[in-house]
Amino acid sequence: MTADALSATFSALADPTRRAILARLSEGEKSVKDLAAPFAMSLPAVSKHLKVLERARLIERGREAQWRPCKLSPEPLKDVSDWVSQYRRFWEESFDRLDAYLNELKDTPDDGPHQ
Numbered sequence: 429m430t431a432d433a434l435s436a437t438f439s440a441l442a443d444p445t446r447r448a449i450l451a452r453l454s455e456g457e458k459s460v461k462d463l464a465a466p467f468a469m470s471l472p473a474v475s476k477h478l479k480v481l482e483r484a485r486l487i488e489r490g491r492e493a494q495w496r497p498c499k500l501s502p503e504p505l506k507d508v509s510d511w512v513s514q515y516r517r518f519w520e521e522s523f524d525r526l527d528a529y530l531n532e533l534k535d536t537p538d539d540g541p542h543q
Contacts, residue, residue, distance in 0.1 A: 433485070433507070434507060437484050437485075439480075441486075449478070450481070459495055463498060486501055
C-alpha cells in the first residue's frame with residue numbers, strides 16, 4: 429500500500445460518522461437511505477461521507493435499477509492492520525522487556541529501608 433492510500437484511509441477513518449457507516453456496512457450491503465437512518469443529517473450529507481469512503485476505497489457502490497447498494501471493501505482496512513502490526517510488535521517486545529525487568533526486581537531480596 430502506498431503512503432498516499434494509507435493517508436486517505438486514515439483520513440476517512442478519522443470521522444466518527446464514517447466509522448459508524450463502516451460498522452453498519454460490516455453487517456452487509458445497505459442503501460444510502462438505510463445508512464442515513466440512524467444519523468440526524470440529510471441524505472446529501474450522508475452522500476458526502478460515502479464519497480470520502482469511496483475515494484479511500486473503503487466502500488464500493490453498485491447499481492441495481494434504482495437501488496445503489498453500498499458494501500464494505502475490506503482491503504484498505506487490512507492494509508491499516510498490517511501497518512499497525514509493526515507497532516504492535518514493538519509494544520509487545522517493550523512490554524516483554526518491562527515484564528522481565530519487573531520480575532527481576534521482584535526476585536531481588538529487599539534489604540529494608542536505606543539510610
